[in-house]
Amino acid sequence: MFDLSDVRVLVTGGSKGIGLGIATVFARAGAKVAITARSVADLHTAADGLREAGASEVVTVSGDISTRATATSIVQDAVAALGGLDVLCANAGIFPEATLKEMTEENVDQILGVNVKGTVFTVQAALPALEKSGRGRVILTSSITGPITGYPGWSHYGATKAAQLGFLRTAAIELAPARITVNAILPGNVLTEGLADMGQDYLDGMTKTIPLGALGTPEDIGYAAAFLASREAGYITGQSLVVDGGQILPESPEAMA
Numbered sequence: 348m349f350d351l352s353d354v355r356v357l358v359t360g361g362s363k364g365i366g367l368g369i370a371t372v373f374a375r376a377g378a379k380v381a382i383t384a385r386s387v388a389d390l391h392t393a394a395d396g397l398r399e400a401g402a403s404e405v406v407t408v409s410g411d412i413s414t415r416a417t418a419t420s421i422v423q424d425a426v427a428a429l430g431g432l433d434v435l436c437a438n439a440g441i442f443p444e445a446t447l448k449e450m451t452e453e454n455v456d457q458i459l460g461v462n463v464k465g466t467v468f469t470v471q472a473a474l475p476a477l478e479k480s481g482r483g484r485v486i487l488t489s490s491i492t493g494p495i496t497g498y499p500g501w502s503h504y505g506a507t508k509a510a511q512l513g514f515l516r517t518a519a520i521e522l523a524p525a526r527i528t529v530n531a532i533l534p535g536n537v538l539t540e541g542l543a544d545m546g547q548d549y550l551d552g553m554t555k556t557i558p559l560g561a562l563g564t565p566e567d568i569g570y571a572a573a574f575l576a577s578r579e580a581g582y583i584t585g586q587s588l589v590v591d592g593g594q595i596l597p598e599s600p601e602a603m604a
């Protein structure tokens with residue numbers, strides 16, 4: 348089961364964090380892996396690790412996904428280098444903090460640009476190659492924040508992560524005739540460079556709210572992506588999979604044993 352050795356996968360935001368965790372799981376399976384991000388230095392470091400992990404080929408493409416022109420050229424360059432595309436993991440995203448009182452128009456435009464426009468443009472650009480694949484998969488990295496939970500300072504972020512789910516339900520219907528499935532993973536708190544920036548107090552507080560007693564690892568999200576990318580998951584589309592150590596389950600702090 349879950350033979351991904353012949354898969355060509357593109358992971359946006361694959362230079363670190365959850366994206367690198369996803370790319371690493373595919374690399375270990377022997378897949379051809381393309382990763383994208385803005386920082387060329389981070390991409391090169393990540394690519395070295397993916398080769399060591401067992402990827403049969405590693406491609407890096409740098410650029411900002413928040414404009415259509417760049418997102419399109421990033422995807423087209425990656426597809427050309429991979430020789431086609433079977434799986435798109437639209438994962439790149441940002442989560443800057445701003446309360447409603449302090450939030451500026453620029454704050455809102457920036458987060459919508461990367462998290463929503465970036466997702467839409469990336470998927471659009473990948474469609475011709477995914478159609479050709481005959482077993483195309485789109486896997487979005489959404490979040491529990493927005494679709495299920497809330498946290499002060501992240502209302503604009505939550506809006507973007509819920510928007511991804513609204514997008515995927517119609518995209519799944521539109522792309523079904525081409526046998527392309529579209530699903531989302533909703534991570535809880537996963538220990539990435541981005542999350543670590545929030546500080547140790549935040550990380551400790553969050554850990555206490557998770558029934559399984561630990562923050563997630565980037566690879567935890569990678570295993571879910573590998574499942575959704577597998578041939579065996581080919582009949583699943585338009586769905587979201589929560590991977591959060593049970594974090595959304597307790598009704599109150601008292602519910603935690």
Ligand code: NAP
Nearest residue numbers: 360362363364365384385386411412440490536537539541
């Ligand atoms: P991270 O460690 O900060 O990594 C973000 C990745 O996205 C990096 O590769 C970054 O590279 C790239 N990126 C950021 N802005 C970009 C842009 N404008 N254009 C192209 N690439 C860009 O973040 P993470 O924690 O792994 O989060 C990844 C995804 O998971 C996001 O969609 C986030 O919303 C979601 N998520 C995270 C958590 C969590 O607990 N960590 C929980 C739920 C959901 P460059 O900076 O070099 O561009």
